[in-house]
Amino acid sequence: MACPKLFLSCLLLELMFFFLVPEVAQGHSLKVGFYGKACPNAEAIVKEVIGQILSVAPSLSGPLLRLHFHDCFVRGCEGSVLLDSPTYQSEKYAFRKHGLRGYQEIDRVKTALEKACPGIVSCADILALVARDVVVATGGLFYDVETGRRDGYVSISEEARRDLIPPTANITTLKADFAKRGLSAKDLVILSGGHTIGNSHCSPFSNRLYNFTGKGDADPTLDSNYIARLKLSCKPNDQTTLVEMDPGSARTFDIKYFDLILKRRGLFTSDAALLDDNQTKAYLDFQIKTGGSTFFKDFGVSMVKMGRIGVLPKMAGEVRKVCTKVN
Structure with a gap:
């Protein structure tokens, strides 16, 4: 179904499906190998391009993984995070303060796929496949990705600011926001493990260093030695x-970030909050004691589950020819 030329018509059409379909994980139209006949080399093409990108720019592993997270947690997994706006009102502009990058690399993947199979592979599916290939390229386990997503027509910066879970969230907010998307407390701690790769700007955690309660104090739950170390890089305001979220291991997908959380060195308030829930803390303890015996497999399971959030039904959306704009 082609998008009407008038943006208002697109918006009304998209909102109709948005309110008809619950935000929780759906994914009824998804399946592994969706492109088996229409574009049999689709996944191989994505893997090849991502391999080329990471070979020269390994620091993009974290941002490319998080593009899929940001997409799915706002409006569902339908590629809205990739849309441009001439008035700077799409999601990507709300995410600038989060240091989200990798848009040009997604465009590069899309270009390769369009050359091989024009109009077949959606941008939302590209994000899901790229996330998997980044995990594998940085040391994680391969997992099958369900595909068949449709691309949405609408991207609104205010929705991104409203719906994205902030790094300052406490455990109550985290569990509630995950639950409304069909994700469990176990999924919460597992997906938080994605912080094992990549960097962060200072701003998302600066309050923990300089003004935690508004009185010029530091967060008492953050290790004091780690605070001193972070202050060397991050000055007020x-x-x-950029600082590594998993110092010394920020380009390797492993369980070291869980170890940091248990040592009170998780970078964000939302990471430290995982110690405030018996279930999430028990998972952290178990993975560290067993050397991550189930984490790598669990991560794939939770990623697939997340990838079902708010998937557009077959009669909605489109397959964009260019990821930054509707057809």
Whole structure:
């Protein structure tokens, strides 16, 4: 179904399906190998391009993984995070402060797929496949990705600001926001493990260093030695500096970030909050004690589950020819 030329018509059509379909994980139209006949080399093409990208820009592993997270947690997994706006009102502009990158690399994947199979592979599916290939390229386990998503027509920055779970969230907010998307407390702690790769700007955690309660104090739950180390890089009101979320291991998919959380060195308030729930803390303890015996497999299971959030039904959306704009 082609999108009407008038944006208002697109918006009304998209909103109709948005309210008809619950936000929780759906994914009824998804299946592994969806492109088996229409574009049999689709997954191989994505893997090849991502391999080329990471070979010269390994620091993009974290941002490319998080694009899929940001897409699914706002409006569902339908590629809205990729849309441009001439008035800077789409989701990607709300995410600038989160240091989200990798848009040009997604365009590069899309270009390769369009050359091989024009109009077949959706941008939403590209995000899901790229996330998997990044995990594998950085040391994680392969998992089958369900595909068959449709691309949405609408992307609104205010929705992104409203719906994305902030790094300052406490455990009650985290569990509630995951639950309304059909994700469990176990999924919460597992998917938080994605912080094992990539960097963060100072701003999402600066309050923990300089003004936690509004009195110029530091977060008492954050290790004092780690605070001193972070302050060397992050000065008050720093908006540009990047620090590794998993120091010394930020380009390797492993369980070391869980170890940091248990040592009170999780970078974000939302990471430290995992110690405030018996179930999430028990999972952290178990993975560290067993060397991550189930984490790598569990991560794939939770990613597939997340990838079903708010998937558009077959009669809605489109397959974009270019990921930054509707057809």
